[in-house]
Amino acid sequence: MTLDPDAKLPETEEGTVVYNTDPLIIRSHYEIDYIHSYAQDSEFFRALGKKKLMGSKCKKCGYVYATPRSHCMMCGSETEWYELPLKGRVHTFTTCYFSGEEFLNETPFNLVLVEFDGVNSLFMSRLIGADTKDIYIGMPVRAKFRRNLKMNVTDVYFVPDVEK
Template sequence: MVLKFETKWEIPYVHSAGEHGTKFFEALKDKKIMGVKCPECGRVLVPPRAFCERCFVDTTDWVEVSDEGEVVTVTVTYIKFTGLPDPPYATGIVKLDGADTGMLCLLGGIDLSDWKKVHETFKPGAKVKAVWKEEREGKITDILYFEPVEK
């Protein structure tokens, strides 16, 4: 038998969104999703950032992308994990029309109890659109989830 001692880390943080992120979050209030274009590789990057990681150059032009796009992938989680949403919930990547990067997001608006049906509805390439929060506050959660364009 050995003794055990309980300890805990409780450490709050306040993260900066940076100037590019600030513009992105402000635009969300108007249901607009903003990206930036890399002058070298031409990719439209969402979320926007001050430089292109691939080309190591400053990004230049701001571009508004659509709040509709295509599903890249999806998974439905059925187990409760601390700090994550109550199950079931569908996590996926959506590539917005006009963007060259995907967005890690929640997918919803359908019954999630049968994962195979969810994977069929949200199969790669399926068209989805953002469902916006009524009272937007300039946070990523202003986009509640993406739902099928055609139900």
């Protein structure tokens, strides 16, 4: 006989955070670790550890992408890896004083789209070492790399390309 009319859930002391009673509003917690594969983009992230910036070039039409993609947006053909110059120019910029929660403690920070000679598309990155008032479209910038990698796109960032 396994039927037990005296069965009882164990009582716990965690409780729940209540923000409001009418309507009843409670705190509901959620977090998750993803097993994120960079898949066909992996080489870009590995190359950052070698202080290289890898874009891609279409094998068929020759279009060059600063942000890599393994197939060409223009003709649909396969691309090959293409090593980008480490010096470029600011194509456009902003300074963020607010952000998503994950980056709030980094504000204010500058975002830039970088253009490179001989490359058809742009690359988005952070620009450090310059205030909003110092940044201008066409400003020369150069790539720098973290020594201790995070294995994400922030392993590369840009600084003003000026003499000290």
